[in-house]
Amino acid sequence: MWTRQVTLLVVAILSTGSASSVAAAPPSLTPFGFGQIKIGMREAAARRLGLRAAPNDGVNSFECRIHAVPRYPGLSVMVERGIVTRVTIGAPSRLRTDRGLGVGSQEADVRRAYGGGLVITTAAYDDAPARDLTFWLPGKTRGILYETDQKGRVRVIRAGGKAIEYIEGCL
Secondary structure (H helix, E strand, O other), X not given: OHHHHXXXXXXXXXHHOOHHHOOOOOOOEEOOEEOOEEOOOEHHHHHOOOOEOOOOOOOOOOOOEEEEOOOOOOEEEEEEOOEEXXXXXXXXXXXXXXXXXXXXOEHHHHHHHHHHHEEEEEOOOOOOOOEEEEEEOOOOOOEEEEEEOOOOXXXXXXXXXXXXXOOOOOO
16 A cells, blocks of 8 residues: 555656656745845845846936846836845736735735734825825834725735835836
């Protein structure tokens, strides 16, 4: 009986390619960053993790630039004066925060996940009931901001320091 179970396990592993071929879940977005991409790290170190260089084009410059992360469509990284200050997820990303929220989550889910710790403000460019829901860690040096649309769905999530409050990115 035992040898049959081992044989079935070996067959299952071989049919998937190998025991290590099972894809690991992507990291979660937190107020501290995304996986190895950490708020406060140097841009050069972050670029070694797969950021696609943003051009110096009048919007992106050394002062502030936004990099894409091709491995994760919809994920972007803001760098100011050579330091990572914000990580953002938007469509078509299916990534999640450490609280299990992502693009398309409902505002009610964000409220449940953070409770009374949320600061809720009117969205800058959308009519109510679109909102920004911001959660700051003690000291307000790291936080996470959820932008919702008029239907109460999360459309963008920004994590990091003060840069999460920038409405127009580097502009």
